[in-house]
Amino acid sequence: MDRRDFLKSTVAGTAAIALASTPLSLLSSCTPKAGAGKKNVTLNLSFQEGTAPGASLAEKLDYMENLGITGFEPGGHNLANRVSEISQALNGRNIRVSAICAGFSGFILAEDPAVKAEFDATMRDIVAAAGELHSTGVIMVPAFNGQRPCLPHTMETRNYLCEQLHELGEYAVKCGTTVILEPLNRRECFYLRLVADAAAICRDTQSKGVKCMGDFWHMQEETSDYAAFMSAGREYLQHVHVASRGRRIMPGEDGDKDNYVDGMRALKEMEYDKFISFECGTAGDRAVTLPAAVELLRSQWEQA
Ligand code: MG
Numbered sequence: 001m002d003r004r005d006f007l008k009s010t011v012a013g014t015a016a017i018a019l020a021s022t023p024l025s026l027l028s029s030c031t032p033k034a035g036a037g038k039k040n041v042t043l044n045l046s047f048q049e050g051t052a053p054g055a056s057l058a059e060k061l062d063y064m065e066n067l068g069i070t071g072f073e074p075g076g077h078n079l080a081n082r083v084s085e086i087s088q089a090l091n092g093r094n095i096r097v098s099a100i101c102a103g104f105s106g107f108i109l110a111e112d113p114a115v116k117a118e119f120d121a122t123m124r125d126i127v128a129a130a131g132e133l134h135s136t137g138v139i140m141v142p143a144f145n146g147q148r149p150c151l152p153h154t155m156e157t158r159n160y161l162c163e164q165l166h167e168l169g170e171y172a173v174k175c176g177t178t179v180i181l182e183p184l185n186r187r188e189c190f191y192l193r194l195v196a197d198a199a200a201i202c203r204d205t206q207s208k209g210v211k212c213m214g215d216f217w218h219m220q221e222e223t224s225d226y227a228a229f230m231s232a233g234r235e236y237l238q239h240v241h242v243a244s245r246g247r248r249i250m251p252g253e254d255g256d257k258d259n260y261v262d263g264m265r266a267l268k269e270m271e272y273d274k275f276i277s278f279e280c281g282t283a284g285d286r287a288v289t290l291p292a293a294v295e296l297l298r299s300q301w302e303q304a
Helices: 003-020 057-067 079-090 113-132 155-175 195-205 225-236 261-269 286-303
Strands: 045-048 071-073 138-140 179-181 210-215 237-242 276-278
Touching (some): 057 079, 057 286, 079 113, 113 138, 113 155, 155 179, 155 195, 155 210, 179 195, 195 225, 210 225, 225 261, 261 286
Parallel strands (some): 045 071, 045 276, 138 179, 179 210, 210 237
16 A cells, blocks of 8 residues: 555545444434525515605616615505506516505404405405516405404414415415415514414415415514524415514614524525515615615625
């Protein structure tokens, strides 16, 4: 054996010894693959209608285009009468409707049949308009804490919710869109607080038109941003909202609290191709805080 062969066999031997001494549990399928979180996945950012400065929709969209924002999230109120206005404003731009934010009257878990009927009618109008605008879906909350009288938080109510959502989801599919359940924090909506619970309801509705989302602000309820998004996965996760994590203003305005890397890592690993949409105000000068927030999210996406 010459010196080179000796070195080769020594290196191989050392590697074999190292492998043999590694506990089997560390070599399970849970071991992260090298670079698993570094996939080249595009970050699609979106603004709600009130996020960008501008006196008109055209001015807001100009501002968004300059920042490279490719999604627009209007409110659902009066949407049926805005379809041509919004379509024309987006024509020729690299911006599309991301999701529609609520805007209906009544609520799906209303005890009063008249309030439930109001929800059914107004929500269906918004879903139809959302389909015409090629939106990923219409965001809804089953019941805010303050909405009364509300069906009790029981097994029967959950079954009823799944049945009702099935019908609504099938209608959304016919319209070419979806309905998106948004979990909130306990102060706003005790009924639905966790992304995994929303995803389980989506599954149990047995309709491809029922999806869910995560909102980094409300996700203070979660024990893990990563696990929350992973629990929904590509099958159910249809939208994401973002705000700062202390005061619900621009990402970055709450300093170190505004860390989205763990959640973004999940989004990248699942190759999430929908939008992260701003839902926040600002405590500072929007002309400064908004571009800074976009920059912060882009740099954290790179890190994730
Ligand atoms: Mg939200």
